[in-house]
Every structure is written in C-alpha cells, then in structure tokens.
Amino acid sequence: MATGGGQQERPTRPSSFSRVSSSSFSPASSSSTSTSLPPGVRIGANGAAFVSSGIPDLDRILGGGFLVGSVVMVMEDADAPHHLLLLRNFMSQGIVHGQSVLFAGPTKEPRSFLGTLPSPVVQKEGLKIKHDVSDVQDKEKGLRIAWQYKKYFGEQTAVDSHNRDKKQEFSSDFDLRKPLERQLLNSQNVECISTQDAFDLSKLQNHCLTFVSKLSMKDGINSNAGRIAIQSLCAPQCGYFEKDWDMLSFIRSLRATVQSSNAVAVITFPASVLSNSISKRWQHLADTLLSIRAIPDKDLAKLLTGYQDMLGFLHVHKVAQFNSQVPVILDASTYSLKLQKRKSLVLERLNQAPVEGSSGVSYATSGSCSSSKGSLLDF
Amino acid sequence: MAELCDLLAEAMGHSLPVGKVVLIGDCVETSGAFVLHLLLKRCLSLDSSFVVFVALSHPFSHYDRILRKMGCNLSAQKKNGNLHFLELLDFSARSKENSVDDGFCKLYNEIRKSVEAARSKDTKASCVYIMIDDISLLEIAADGSENDVLNFLHYCSTLTSETDCSLIILNHEDVYSSEDAPRLLAHLQHLSDIEIRAAPLNTGLAADVHGQLTVINKGLLNDDRRSGRRIWNFQFKVKENSVEFFYPGSQH
Numbered sequence: 001m002a003t004g005g006g007q008q009e010r011p012t013r014p015s016s017f018s019r020v021s022s023s024s025f026s027p028a029s030s031s032s033t034s035t036s037l038p039p040g041v042r043i044g045a046n047g048a049a050f051v052s053s054g055i056p057d058l059d060r061i062l063g064g065g066f067l068v069g070s071v072v073m074v075m076e077d078a079d080a081p082h083h084l085l086l087l088r089n090f091m092s093q094g095i096v097h098g099q100s101v102l103f104a105g106p107t108k109e110p111r112s113f114l115g116t117l118p119s120p121v122v123q124k125e126g127l128k129i130k131h132d133v134s135d136v137q138d139k140e141k142g143l144r145i146a147w148q149y150k151k152y153f154g155e156q157t158a159v160d161s162h163n164r165d166k167k168q169e170f171s172s173d174f175d176l177r178k179p180l181e182r183q184l185l186n187s188q189n190v191e192c193i194s195t196q197d198a199f200d201l202s203k204l205q206n207h208c209l210t211f212v213s214k215l216s217m218k219d220g221i222n223s224n225a226g227r228i229a230i231q232s233l234c235a236p237q238c239g240y241f242e243k244d245w246d247m248l249s250f251i252r253s254l255r256a257t258v259q260s261s262n263a264v265a266v267i268t269f270p271a272s273v274l275s276n277s278i279s280k281r282w283q284h285l286a287d288t289l290l291s292i293r294a295i296p297d298k299d300l301a302k303l304l305t306g307y308q309d310m311l312g313f314l315h316v317h318k319v320a321q322f323n324s325q326v327p328v329i330l331d332a333s334t335y336s337l338k339l340q341k342r343k344s345l346v347l348e349r350l351n352q353a354p355v356e357g358s359s360g361v362s363y364a365t366s367g368s369c370s371s372s373k374g375s376l377l378d379f
Numbered sequence: 380m381a382e383l384c385d386l387l388a389e390a391m392g393h394s395l396p397v398g399k400v401v402l403i404g405d406c407v408e409t410s411g412a413f414v415l416h417l418l419l420k421r422c423l424s425l426d427s428s429f430v431v432f433v434a435l436s437h438p439f440s441h442y443d444r445i446l447r448k449m450g451c452n453l454s455a456q457k458k459n460g461n462l463h464f465l466e467l468l469d470f471s472a473r474s475k476e477n478s479v480d481d482g483f484c485k486l487y488n489e490i491r492k493s494v495e496a497a498r499s500k501d502t503k504a505s506c507v508y509i510m511i512d513d514i515s516l517l518e519i520a521a522d523g524s525e526n527d528v529l530n531f532l533h534y535c536s537t538l539t540s541e542t543d544c545s546l547i548i549l550n551h552e553d554v555y556s557s558e559d560a561p562r563l564l565a566h567l568q569h570l571s572d573i574e575i576r577a578a579p580l581n582t583g584l585a586a587d588v589h590g591q592l593t594v595i596n597k598g599l600l601n602d603d604r605r606s607g608r609r610i611w612n613f614q615f616k617v618k619e620n621s622v623e624f625f626y627p628g629s630q631h
Contacts, residue, residue: 245523249471252519256468259438276557281515283407284551317407323444325413326617329586 038224040097048322052171054089057347070320073286074268080294083268092117094227100189102211106235110192118174175343199239201250212261226263287320305351311337386624390594390611398543402571404552409590411577420451428506429497431463435516463493483531507544514550
C-alpha cells in the first residue's frame with residue numbers, strides 16, 4: 001500500500017440520502033416503522049442492502065457482503081477448483097436463510113452439486129468465545145517471532161457477544177466436512193439447471209427472469225432475497241461455448257435484471273479459455289470482480305508464512321459500489337484461502353517472511369514470484 | 380466559474396468543448412466514469428445547454444444520486460427539458476424484424492431529432508452535448524458487429540460538425556489493447572479531438588491517489604495559443620462531491 005490511512009470499511013456519510021430504491025429492502029419503503037428485514041439481509045452505509053457471501057472474512061473485506069442487485073464474477077484458476085468453495089458457501093448461506101437459490105452448472109446432473117454444500121457450524125455461544133481465547137493463549141506459549149503477531153491483531157480481537165449475535169445471524173460459519181441437511185435442499189426454493197447441452201442461453205435467461213420476478217411477487221414485508229449461482233459460464237463443454245457475443249449479451253441482460261431486483265448473482269468463469277479482449281469485456285461487466293489463483297510455485301514458500309496451509313489466493317479486483325463514484329480501495333487486495341481446522345474457510349492477509357541475511361533473498365526479488373499470468377501479489 | 384480552473388479544465392482548453400468529440404478511456408482497474416459525471420455536471424451548469432445521455436450501463440437513479448451529491452439535480456434538469464435521458468439497459472439493436480443496422484438507425488434518429496428540437500426551440504440551446512456510456516455495451520447490443528457501431532459513431536460525429544454539438548464517449552480501452560486488430564479503438568482515436576485516459580498508478584493501489592489521467596488535446600494547435608501544449612498528465616482522487624486533480628506530489 002502506497003500511503004497509510006486505508007480503512008477496512010467504507011466510511012459512512014453523516015447525511016445520506018434515503019434510498020428510494022428498486023429493491024424492497026430500504027427502510028423508506030417498508031410499511032411498518034420498525035424495519036422488518038428478512039433474515040440474511042443487512043443494511044449498510046447509504047441504505048445499501050447486503051447479503052452474506054457465506055464466508056465471514058470475505059464479507060468483512062468487501063465492506064458488508066455482496067450488494068443486493070449486483071453481479072459478482074469470479075475468475076477461475078485453470079488448475080484448481082477453489083472457486084467451487086466460494087459457490088458452495090454462497091449457496092449454503094442462501095439455503096440456511098431460506099432464500100431462493102437458482103443454480104446453473106455445466107454438468108448433466110447439476111442437482112448432485114447440492115450434495116456437496118456445507119452445513120453451518122452449530123456451536124453454543126459461550127463455547128465459541130472460550131475457544132477463541134484459548135486459541136490465542138495456546139499461541140502465546142512457545143517461541144514467537146515478532147512479525148508473526150500481525151496475524152493475530154485485528155483479525156481475532158474479541159468481539160462482544162452482542163455483535164456476535166448479529167453476526168451469527170447474518171453470516172454463518174460453514175463446516176466443509178458436513179453436508180447440508182437433505183430436507184433443506186428439497187424445498188421448492190432451490191432450482192437447478194444444466195448448461196451443458198444448451199445450444200444457447202435463452203433457456204437460462206428465461207429461468208433467471210422468472211426467478212427474479214417470483215422474488216418480487218410476494219408482498220413487500222415478506223419478500224426475500226434471491227441468489228443466482230452460475231458455475232463456469234463459459235466452460236468449453238457448454239453448447240453455446242463458441243458464441244462469444246451471445247454470452248456477453250446474456251450477462252448484460254442478467255445484469256440489467258438483477259440491478260432492479262432483490263437478487264445477487266455470482267458467476268464463475270474460466271477466464272483462460274476466453275480470448276484476452278473478450279475476457280476484459282466480461283471483467284468490465286462485473287460489479288464485484290474476484291479471482292482465484294492456485295499456489296503457483298515453491299519459491300513462495302520462502303516468502304510467505306503459513307504457506308503449507310494455503311489452498312490458494314483470492315484477489316479482489318473490483319468492489320461494487322452503490323450509487324457512488326468513489327472507488328473502493330482496500331488495504332490489501334490479495335488474500336490467502338485457508339481451511340481452518342480442516343473445516344471452515346478463512347481468508348487471511350498475506351504475511352511476508354523476514355529477509356534471510358545469509359542467503360540475501362530480499363523483498364526486491366518478489367518480482368520473480370509473480371505468476372505466469374503476470375500480476376504481482378499485493379501485500 | 381470557479382470550477383473551471385482545475386487541471387482537467389485547463390487541459391480541455393478552459394472551456395467545455397463545442398463541436399468536438401471527446402473520448403474517455405478507462406480500464407478494469409480504474410474506472411473513468413467519474414470524468415463523465417464531472418463533464419455532465421459542467422455541461423448542465425451552463426446557462427442554456429442541452430444534453431442527450433445514452434445510458435447503456437446504469438439506470439437513471441444511479442446517475443441521479445451521484446450527480447446530486449455533486450450538486451446537480453438531474454431530475455429537475457430532465458423536467459426542464461435540458462436533459463434527454465435514454466435508458467437503454469437492455470437495448471438490443473437486432474430484433475426479429477430489423478437488422479442491427481435498423482436498430483442503430485432508430486437510435487441515431489432519436490438522438491438527431493432531440494438535438495434538432497433543442498436547436499430550434501424559442502430558447503435556443505447554445506451548447507448541445509451527446510454522451511454515451513459506454514461503447515463496449517453498444518458493441519454487445521450490436522452482437523459484436525463492429526461495422527455497425529462504427530457507422531453509428533461516424534453519423535454521430537458528423538452530427539457534431541453539422542449542428543455544433545459535442546460528442547462525449549466513454550470507452551473501455553483495455554478491451555481493445557489486448558486485441559490484434561484494435562480497429563474500433565483506432566477509429567475512435569482518429570475521430571476524437573480530446574482524449575482523456577484514466578489509468579492506475581504504476582505503483583499500485585493508494586487511498587489518497589486513485590489513479591492518473593492523461594489528456595491529449597489535439598485542437599489546441601489551431602487556436603492562437605502561445606504554449607501549444609497538447610499532453611497533460613496528472614493524478615486524481617475521486618470524492619463523493621467532487622474530484623481533485625493535482626500533479627504528482629503536490630496534493631494538499
């Protein structure tokens with residue numbers, strides 16, 4: 001980061017305009033004086049409504065979660081399927097909150113993907129807080145080197161139980177080892193569509209339109225948010241794969257549909273199978289753009305701490321901004337994806353290891369660790 | 380006006396363009412939409428001006444709220460007839476009966492009609508501006524047909540010389556710079572009189588400086604200017620209600 005003063009959350013403005021919005025979640029449009037928000041929706045700065053991404057760390061990084069009415073695009077890594085972790089948590093979060101979910105995948109039986117969705121961690125309140133404290137205490141024993149402290153500051157400060165209550169409701173911790181209960185998956189709110197043999201995207205487009213219109217058909221107070229999750233939209237096995245402009249047209253219409261609705265769309269796509277210029281067009285259409293990279297090479301082991309536990313990197317390219325022209329500048333835009341205790345997904349800031357005096361490996365040579373895709377890690 | 384003293388205004392010749400084509404370029408890392416918002420505000424602040432805004436990217440409410448924070452009321456301007464807002468979020472030039480060409484024809488005719496109507500009103504609009512946000516979405520609407528988009532743009536730029544109105548276009552440059560044959564970009568650069576390019580800093584992200592702006596003003600050599608300067612490069616920081624422009628290292 002070039003200059004200091006970066007903030008974790010977007011600043012709240014003292015006098016913000018009330019949101020006379022297209023989605024029904026703003027306080028101004030609810031009929032009762034008390035805001036009766038459906039579960040899983042939170043109002044943030046400027047009257048913007050958020051739903052959780054299913055990963056508490058990601059919600060915090062993005063300043064609240066996924067903006068309702070936005071399109072999130074995730075650039076997949078050609079070598080590793082970690083984008084599925086994001087999709088699974090996203091869908092599970094929606095199901096747990098009773099939100100409608102529409103899933104489209106490039107397989108013959110997309111329904112089977114639902115069997116891999118994680119279940120939320122169920123723990124007693126007191127137990128969870130005690131757990132965190134004992135964690136920190138454990139780490140206080142033994143040999144510690146000063147630069148390791150950075151990991152523990154800020155990220156794990158004790159949150160008072162009141163905030164924790166609210167947090168638990170909005171975004172759940174998922175246990176990736178336990179699958180989601182069958183009965184939750186069989187509700188009529190979860191739809192699955194296959195994109196494998198589709199020769200064009202008109203069927204998927206119609207499904208999305210009806211999905212979104214169903215969301216607004218319920219009366220104002222009970223209307224819920226909806227989630228559209230599309231896996232590998234431009235996968236080579238899809239029938240429409242060659243039709244670049246049809247795909248762009250679909251994304252554009254999806255964006256217009258979602259913008260004026262209570263839905264959030266998450267689209268993952270393997271950017272490497274698209275030409276550079278078409279890939280840029282896709283990236284420009286996203287409101288929030290993330291990319292997943294697998295760990296590129298062993299050289300990084302010398303440069304980063306905790307390298308062995310990392311699954312990959314998550315890079316935040318763009319963050320959706322609601323009714324504002326100010327870009328969202330994050331403290332750090334690359335995070336490491338880790339499985340904590342082999343069950344829950346966490347995102348951590350990258351920590352550089354200190355320079356080894358003998359071998360003379362310095363930070364300056366971090367240029368060599370840039371992946372073949374040509375972008376440097378942003379610490 | 381006090382606002383027209385900043386670096387961007389200086390680069391554009393201390394006045395809003397008349398009968399010119401302005402091309403705003405940006406990339407994924409740094410969005411150039413704020414330049415469009417600023418120019419929209421400045422155009423509407425003139426005494427008698429008329430703006431046709433072709434919005435393919437965001438709905439009216441988005442621009443309304445952003446401009447309101449900057450001190451310009453788009454809804455009022457729309458009511459007064461100073462702003463003709465075309466919300467074309469799902470505009471598709473190709474439809475069942477028409478070809479792409481016809482779709483663009485209709486769009487061009489609509490723009491031309493409203494420009495001519497503004498010129499012929501009793502209270503004659505002295506400055507007319509056509510703003511397009513953005514070109515890459517026009518290409519998607521045209522199903523990738525570059526020729527049709529180029530035709531449309533050529534017609535619009537001829538309109539600027541015929542009726543003395545200006546054309547301000549937002550374009551995502553990085554889409555074309557990665558292509559082998561950036562034809563559309565080359566045409567746009569040739570057509571334009573002023574190019575404004577927003578790019579990220581070479582050093583990466585920063586909270587105080589959001590990027591750098593390069594302005595190439597080709598028209599200045601024709602005027603009687605002593606400096607004859609054509610290229611400006613400075614940095615910017617985007618705020619809710621304004622944009623700060625400054626040379627590197629001289630931010631207050």
